[in-house]
Amino acid sequence: MHPDAPEPMAEALISLQHLQENARLISKKAGVPLMAVVKANAYGHGAREVSRALLAEGIEHFGVANIHEAIELRAGGSLPRPAAILSFASPLPSQIPSYLQHGIEMTVCDPATLRAAEAAASGTGTTIGIHLKVDTGMGRLGLPPAEALRVLQELPHCPHVELKGIYTHFADSSGDRAFTRKQLEAFRAFSGEYEHATGRRVLKHAANSGAILSEPDAMLDMVRPGILLYGCHPSSDTRERLEVQPVMQVEARVVFLKTVTAGTTISYNRTWKAPGTRKIATIAAGYADGYHRSLSGKATVSINGTAYPQIGTVTMDQIMIDLGAESDVRVGDRAVLFGWDGMRAEELASRAGTISYELLSAVSSRVLRSLV
Numbered sequence: 001m002h003p004d005a006p007e008p009m010a011e012a013l014i015s016l017q018h019l020q021e022n023a024r025l026i027s028k029k030a031g032v033p034l035m036a037v038v039k040a041n042a043y044g045h046g047a048r049e050v051s052r053a054l055l056a057e058g059i060e061h062f063g064v065a066n067i068h069e070a071i072e073l074r075a076g077g078s079l080p081r082p083a084a085i086l087s088f089a090s091p092l093p094s095q096i097p098s099y100l101q102h103g104i105e106m107t108v109c110d111p112a113t114l115r116a117a118e119a120a121a122s123g124t125g126t127t128i129g130i131h132l133k134v135d136t137g138m139g140r141l142g143l144p145p146a147e148a149l150r151v152l153q154e155l156p157h158c159p160h161v162e163l164k165g166i167y168t169h170f171a172d173s174s175g176d177r178a179f180t181r182k183q184l185e186a187f188r189a190f191s192g193e194y195e196h197a198t199g200r201r202v203l204k205h206a207a208n209s210g211a212i213l214s215e216p217d218a219m220l221d222m223v224r225p226g227i228l229l230y231g232c233h234p235s236s237d238t239r240e241r242l243e244v245q246p247v248m249q250v251e252a253r254v255v256f257l258k259t260v261t262a263g264t265t266i267s268y269n270r271t272w273k274a275p276g277t278r279k280i281a282t283i284a285a286g287y288a289d290g291y292h293r294s295l296s297g298k299a300t301v302s303i304n305g306t307a308y309p310q311i312g313t314v315t316m317d318q319i320m321i322d323l324g325a326e327s328d329v330r331v332g333d334r335a336v337l338f339g340w341d342g343m344r345a346e347e348l349a350s351r352a353g354t355i356s357y358e359l360l361s362a363v364s365s366r367v368l369r370s371l372v
Contacts, residue, residue, distance in 0.1 A: 008368040009284035010252040013339065014045050015372050016053040018245040022229050023057050025242050030212055030223045035086065035205060037226035038073070039065035044290075044361040045230060045248055046369045048078040054229075055083055063088055063224055067095050070104040084164075086131055090141055096120040096128070105129040105164050109142045111151050114158060121160035131165040134190055136183040138171045145190040152194055165203035166191050170218075173210030174235035180211060184218050210234040213242065232345050232356040249339020250363060252285035254303065254331055255318075266320050267312030272297060279323040281308070283335045286317045290363035291337055292352040299351050301335040302342035304328075 027034055036059050042050035051062060051073055062079055064070045066089040073079040086105040093116045099106045100121060108114050108130045121128040132151055135142035142148065155163060168187045173180050184206065191204050207218040209228040227234050231246035257279065260266075264274045283301065287293045293314045300307040301321055308321045323329055336342030338359070349359040 007253070008370075009255070010250065010289050010367045012044070012363055012367050012369050013249040013251065013372045014049065014369055015245070015247055015249075015340070016049065018231060018340075019045075019050060019053055019229060019247045020057045022231055022242075022244045022247065023054060023059065023225075025244060026212060026223075026225045026228055029242060030207070030219050030225075032219050033061060033222045034059050035061035035063050035222055035224045036229060037063045037208075037224055039063065039069060039088070039226075040361045043226065043230050043357065044363045047073060048076055049369075049371060051078045055079060060084060061086070061222065065089060067091060067098050067104060071098060071102050074102045074104065084129075086165075088133075088141075090133070093120075097124075100124055100126055100128055105131060107131055107133050107141070108151060109133045111154055114151050114154055114161065118158035118161050127160050127162050129162045129164040131167055132163065134166060134168045134187060136168045136186040136190075137179065138169045138183075140169070142168070145186055148190065149194075163202060165205060165222075166194070167205045167224075170206065170208055170211050173208055173214060173218075174238045177214060180215055180218070184215065188220075208234070210238060213238050213240045227357055230360060232360070235355075236346070236350070246338075246340045246345060248345070248360060248363070249341060250285070250290070250337040250367065251334045251339070252283045252289070252337060254281045254329060254333045254335060255284045256282040257323075257329065257331060258282075265312075267296075267315060269313055271313055272311040272320075277325055279325065279327045279329075280311075281321040281323055281327075281329055281335070283319045283321060283337075284317065285335075285337060285367075286315045286319055288316045288364060289367050290359070291319060292354065292359070292362070294352045294354075295348070299348055300343060301337055303333055303335045305341075307342075 036054045038047045041047045061084045063086050067087050070085045070087045090109045117128050133142035134148045170180050204220040205222040207223040209225050211218040231244045260274050262276045266272045285291050296313045299310050311322045312320050338345050338348045345356040349356045
């Protein structure tokens with residue numbers, strides 16, 4: 001924040017210490033190297049700061065959604081070479097030169113993309129690193145194992161392409177463990193067949209946060225933690241837990257106080273009516289900041305260590321809080337919307353009818369990120 005800037009109305013405090021401690025816990029649990037997933041601005045936490053902190057922790061592999069996120073980290077200096085960045089998206093042919101220019105590892109899902117990568121790399125006399133994506137049941141990217149084998153069979157004809165890894169993604173690693181094991185078996189059979197036929201070992205990765213917790217056999221050569229790094233568990237169904245800590249705490253200021261009498265209604269559609277004399281606080285955060293409108297009347301905020309109910313409809317820029325008949329809350333006090341001093345993101349997301357991934361990544365850009 002610029003030294004002359006006014007105090008922020010809403011602020012997301014980011015604890016890099018919690019992040020690094022979470023990474024150590026995950027690393028100990030997995031027993032193999034981590035590919036830190038820092039897509040979507042590191043789930044809303046700030047990709048540059050998060051990536052630098054994890055790089056300092058010894059993590060050397062990072063996953064992003066697309067080439068644009070990769071360039072932001074590479075060209076911005078947060079992840080200089082030789083740190084490896086894998087873009088999970090299947091690229092457009094026109095994007096491949098950017099992978100070469102910035103040294104980004106590319107996901108290949110089909111023979112056409114492999115041939116396009118070879119053509120682009122041979123034209124510059126350089127080599128491009130790829131990870132083959134195999135679809136074992138997610139149904140999003142990649143070919144089924146039998147068809148993906150065709151990609152590997154073309155590799156000897158692509159001297160400018162280096163196979164860096166083979167990977168798949170689990171569809172339900174926190175719930176249907178039988179289906180996850182079926183995916184894992186298919187993936188291991190596929191990669192094992194390739195390694196046996198070629199006599200070479202290839203880096204294999206499959207486990208996301210849910211599988212890190214629930215499927216010991218899925219660790220393979222590397223794991224890809226996302227939500228666990230940021231201090232949330234992927235699902236309430238996951239039986240095993242790690243003592244991860246929230247990395248983000250969202251706070252907003254009390255900007256107005258008033259006392260209302262019995263029968264007074266609050267906010268749009270008049271959904272809340274004061275049962276008696278009440279002191280009401282207006283907090284400077286709403287759904288435009290990432291505090292979901294579906295939370296209306298369903299959550300609490302913490303002010304000076306006390307939990308107070310949110311009342312009425314969540315509006316674009318503010319929410320209202322019932323402080324009770326008496327309160328010592330003052331204008332300027334900080335209200336914790338979620339984080340280590342308030343409701344956990346998982347609980348708040350559940351009340352909003354969503355998941356912590358969406359809650360964290362929805363914290364908007366007008367909420368100032370501050371390292372603590």
